[in-house]
Amino acid sequence: MATELFSTYSYLLDRTARKVKQYAQRRFNAENYDITVDQWIIIKRLNQNNDLNQTQLAEITGKDTPTLTRIIDILCKKGLTERRIHATDRRCFTVHLTELGTQTVAEWTPKMAEIRMKAWENLTEEDYINLKRILDTIYNNLDD
């Protein structure tokens, strides 16, 4: 396969990932909702798994632990999450949604689903399956 034919995939990946994030961010901003997309990803995940420590939460959301520490700091300041001391391991915190955090996830989940649907216009389920397969393959090719 010719090198130049696919020499641009990394550019396409990068700009598309940024566009998706940017679009969702603008929806948040448009409703004066003071949260970032990456913060959203965390609270959305906490709504499903409300008893993870920071390392687990970082792993499952694809963040590294310093990044997660800072996002959790911000979310706690905003009153959306809280750190709780782990029962048996004093190194850990488990992270939990507050009442406000739970409300926020409930309010924004349908809006985010709508945003995702918009991105997917003119594409099929087969496209999704192919996209997932291709991206997973690239990821695994480069994984240590």
Next chain:
Amino acid sequence: MATELFSTYSYLLDRTARKVKQYAQRRFNAENYDITVDQWIIIKRLNQNNDLNQTQLAEITGKDTPTLTRIIDILCKKGLTERRIHATDRRCFTVHLTELGTQTVAEWTPKMAEIRMKAWENLTEEDYINLKRILDTIYNNLDD
């Protein structure tokens, strides 16, 4: 199409884009080559179009202008590029590779091609065509 089926594409996009960048960065680091992937993108493009102003260069590489200003600042400090005053428009600079910049692009172009090939293992030309179509569709769906 079920919402939950493709609710993860933005996560896949994001983590794959980061993995690709990270992999290339580690190759640079492993050879003690003091440059970032984003800086590479700029000098690679300058090697093809050596007479663009910053706005054009930002557009063509998918950067915004503040980001480009800083990357060019760094590249100039490293002696890889230089700003030249525009002949007729005193607001502009045109950006040019130095001799060192040209050498660097020549040296690293085959290595970067090899890195890209590695990412593409187990994938076909048809996969590339589909990936490009899907990513372009998403991009356009969300474009202003």
Next chain:
DNA sequence: AGATATTTGTTGTCATACTAACAATATGTA
């Protein structure tokens, strides 16, 4: 039990993404 290694979370540093605001310059128009 005690030395050593690992895990967990934090902090610091640099680079990039995005937004807003700004100065200098160019352009369009009355």
Next chain:
DNA sequence: TACATATTGTTAGTATGACAACAAATATCT
């Protein structure tokens, strides 16, 4: 010509990503 508007590049502020180094706590191993 004079004024309003647009363009170009820069600076500042905030958030995130990647990496390195660190302290505290825990696990492992002899």
